[in-house]
Amino acid sequence: MKSDEVAFFSLHKQHEIKQLEICWTGTLMNQRQRECKRKMKGKRSKSLSPEPSSSRDAKIPKLSCNSQINDDICNTKTHILDFSDDILLNIMRFLTPQDLLALSLCCFRLFHVCRDRTLWRIVDFRSKPMRIVELKKYLKYFQPQTTSIAINGNFKNHHQVEGNLEELKSDFLLQISKNCKNIKELLVEDYSIVSKDVKITFFPATLEKLSLRGTQVYHLIKNKSYFFEMDRRMPNLTTLIVSDCQWLTGHSLLVISKMPKLKELRLDSCRNLGDCVAYASLATRFGFKTLEILDLRRTGFGDSEIRAFSSTKTLTHLYLENSLKNAEPTDRVEYQRDLFPGPTYEDHILAQYALHGNQHMGCNDLSHCRISDTSICSLGSYICDRRVLNDTAREVILIEEEVRVFNNPNLKILVVKNYPLVTNKSLVHLAANANSLEYLDMTGCAVTKNGVETFKSQKPNVMLISSFDET
Template identity: 25%
Template sequence: MEANTSTPPPSNVKTTNETSLKKRKRRYSSTGEYTNVDDEECLIPAEKVLVEEPPFSLLELCDEILIEILSNLEIKSLLAVGQTCNRLQLLIRDSRLWRNVDLTGEQLHLKDIKKYLLRVNDQTNCIKIRGMVEQYPSESWKNVSLSESLLQHITETCENLQILELHHCFINTETIDITHFPQKLKRLVFNDCYVRWPNTPAILFSRIDTHLKDLEDLRIEFCNWFSTHDLVAFSKVVNLKSLSIRGCSELKEFVPYGSIAARFGFKKLETLDLRETPIMDSDFQCFNILKNLREVLVECPVELRNNRARSNIRTSCGNVTLPETRVRERSRPQRPGPQPGRFFIVNVVYNRQNQNPAQNNQNNQAENNENQDEGNVRNAPAPIPQFHELEPGREQEQLENALRIFLPQHINENGNGNENHGPTHAASIYFAPTKITDRGVCSYGIARVPVQNNIVVIRAEPRPQDTTLEKLTIRHYRNVSDVSLRHLVQCAPKLRYLDVTGCGVTLEGINAFKEVKPECKVISDFTSS
């Protein structure tokens, strides 16, 4: 029996095969053997072998890692994963996966919303819902997004719910009002929602101050149904710190309600967002008395930014005189209702020229006959102002057609006044006011050195000399000029951010402002810092 003459490998040396298997489970690994070459031990590489690892399964992970992975899924995908096996079905019920329920990824019917909210629990902190209003004008947009039973389920199940956001939702106030919402809400959002009002008068927010006592952030944005009288109810919410009515284009009688709300309420209000609303200086001034106001945002609606005042328009009816051109446009369409456009109120004024009394006596009988047959405009009742939707680029043509409706008796083939009737005619077009000027900005605080001429401050209760504003955004108002900058230098000692993009300020005014307040970041058409 021959003795084994091969030299065994040293005890402290591991083969390449063993080393590679420990480092990586799936790789090409070399096998080798030790031999004597010139009395030295050498490793001669041999053929490469593919080492296969067993297939990996997601279920091999522990529950904590799986929950961390599932937390990145949308609710719809999360429910779909739960249908694959019993273990995942149990895992998706974990309360940590339902703390923030975001359903804004797609438009949902009420039945789908109810299905997705079945798993909410007492750990749920935030719910975001997206309805079908974006389907307008399709009939499906009328699908109600909230019901009394759904709100009751949320209220009873989500005891600690603090955030509720409703996007593009259809709300029927015949069945629900603010008292159906969870009471512990701190943030409530209505974004581009539509409300169906009952036959009897009802106010959606009438008891918001007693029901939502913890509310701190309220946003009603791009909702044409919002009424300014609700400001009085909002002002009574004791903990309200942020209010946004951005894009609410149907603001009417703002001054009486806004001034009362600011004078007697909004004690803790810090942020006010009035962007893309048709407000004027008088509306903007309502809030200058608030002592805790830190940030104000105002921005001219997109549809109004390029409108220029035109003092006179030549039409076939003669010269149409436009006094101060003030335009009101809808930033969002009402549902149901007309599509977005410009709405002008056309008011025609008639002036009778002085005529010879004898000629008048001679023509009385003839004129009376004409009144009976054709209707003389001088004796006819004053025309009722009407709304006309004008399209960009066709204003002159449409103005002529509008005037012909009111003045059929005075237009002849040449487009001049009818000599048989003799009266002159003029048409004035009045537009709803939508502008903010230096006067509105300068109402926040009282300048030590006056920057405006012929301005007298009269108030039953004097406003603070210095405003508490720290951030001010006022965009695309051409009548806001360097005067406002000079005022803010004196009256806004805490101002740290100012955005005057699209306003009538100059580079010289910006530079002068920065010299006095270098700590304030200024955003404008000239500079971004």
Template identity: 55%
Template sequence: MKMKRSRSLSPKASSSEEDMKRVKFEESEKTNDIITHPHVLDFSDDVLLNILKYLNPKDLMTISLSCQRLAQIVQDKTLWRRVDFRAAPILLNDLKEYIKFLQPITISLAIRGDLYCENDTELSLCFFNCIKTTCIQLKELIIEEYCINGDEIQITDFPRTIEKLSLEGCKIEHLRSNKSYFFRMNFHMPNLTCLILSNCQWFTPHSLLVISKMPKLKELRLNSCHRLGECVAYTSLATRFGFKTLEILDLRDTALGDSEVGCFSCTKTLTHLYLECPSSLRNAESSDELRPLQREALNQLPVYEDGNLAQFFVEDGFRWENYMFGRCLITDRAICALGSDTCDRIINNSAEEVIVVEGDKRIFNNPHLKTLVVRNYPHVTNSSLVHLALNASSLEHLDVSGTSVTRQGVETFKSQRPNVKIVTSFDET
């Protein structure tokens, strides 16, 4: 007898058992989802610190407002060792909230304001006092596009521990006419190695005398300081008796000429020199076109830091107009003063009118010059290339874009100095 097999050996599950299985399955899915997608607060403090160190200070301040635990972690001193608030301009009213996060371990602070903002952008003495009190190990201070009252805030109000100071784009008002703003800076900041004064229209050449006395200064950036060429006498004195450790010098977009660059050729430690003609002067073909600019400069009397120096020039009939903007284009004469030079030197002049000459005597002006940038000067020609090929033995990078060097002159330079990277206006470099 054949019997039919039962479809199921177990009784049908009740509805309550199915509900239990469904609940357990959903709980298991939630557990797996938590494991694969954990919440940020599930991490340990050490892990959160490693994540937060990749955020900028402004984002850290925002995160600190989210919950109490993150607020405590954000206060960790390791996150505030180097502080850069330049992602967006900071108004003075908000600056007080920012500096609350600074720590004694903070070694670098960078802030940026907005000179074109309608609100007041003048830094207060309280700000500098707070930095000196809190950041006792501060080595780098970068202040950009703020106003500073030179009558209330002196250079001695800055932290004395600074090794790098930048006032790029800042405006200093109420400056004294008889004293440089950097007076006694060499005593107050003896460890300063880098000074950046880019686009500081208040900077005048008489301040070079004070800056040149800095005992450890290696980098000086004065690009876009348009008043720098008002008086070559200060440049001459500063370079002759100072700048004993200067290595990097940025003079781009300044109205300097052969005389000033020739003065800096006396700086034997110089390794990087950057020169570029201002855009307002690039189309000037002759000195006649510079006369309106000359007359405008002559209306601004030079600032004298040393009364004796000023009296000497006046009594000696010194003509300031010869050193204003009349000769602000760099030529081969300035470039040929760099590197080493060869000349004949008289070593004996006897009574019998016999002159003994020692030939091939080398004068090392910048024996370690590695980088030279000289852009957009039409009076720089192949003569500069010939001189540099023979006398700049340490040169590694040369930029002569916008000059009057020829393709043939560049090829000749390359054949003589194949290890030097040269940048020109030609397609093939």
């Protein structure tokens, strides 16, 4: 080889090395970054991509830190493809599934990197509503290592001519069950479901968390719950969220209570759920053996149903709230401040509030505010009424020995908001009998300031929130 050719070849190699050094100057300066790189290399060896993402062509050789950088090389711009696949994966972790699909269409290399299984373990499409037809394009990316999928079908705020809610299809659910053998979470929010076409048994059997928040289910069978046989189909389910589902009725409680491992049940904003004493009594007597978190806010439950749930020994969180119809979610806090500025009359038992104008709490009367001291005093332990065993002897009455019943011994969080029939009597009972209580919210209830201060002095370790707190 001639000397001029050798010089040209050496200059060309030096130029290439200098250009690559720009990309790695900041990444090879300390031991911590090198350790992170080795860890990422071990994770990438398990990739499900058709070819190893860190291929030899994509690898960048280790450079010497003592080499000098020419001025003309410093002005060279770095392209995204100059980075290794490991760095690209760190960047792609912050992208939505929609962005990953668009990026995969750019070139063959990005296509394979975007299909890496580490990017498709937890998939959340809820940044914008998705049609089922569009979601089917992502089925090829779902893998056995995919553990969580979340979708949203509410097109109400996106100016769609057709229905506000997208219809869920059975073939899409069945394909998810086929591709994702180990899926644990499925969040299907704001979709319409035709019960005769999409049955509960079509959902993956491996689920541990299922959310049907805001869904609408049509063509329900009157004598059969939509959740029929769910306890057999999903034996490992621990969390069920059916918030804001107006199709849900009381008889579904019987089926839900059969779930052997259910720990969290969200029923908030199910306004048609109420007047179901018989179903609630049977469900709590024979089911709900592992239930810990129960959300009943903005439902029609009353004292009778709450007393039925008081027999659930494992309950730790209970949320009760009467809705404020005049208040929007964004200004509810300001509305409560105006609604409860301070009592106009107060004694040791009851506080009366003057409402401004035509404002009301929940409804025009108190008929729907069905939770009172009766249900709150059933929580925690209480002493049973003692029976008279023998009163035949003169001036001697033999009565039954005092028996204490422990209901909800593990109750830690209790929220009771906007119930005007809940008074200081509940505070006195909870202070004496709720030994595990850590947080109590009684905003909007008819408790007095004196009662709140007394409770705080008796239970200094319990955080009590009330309408008397300074804002």
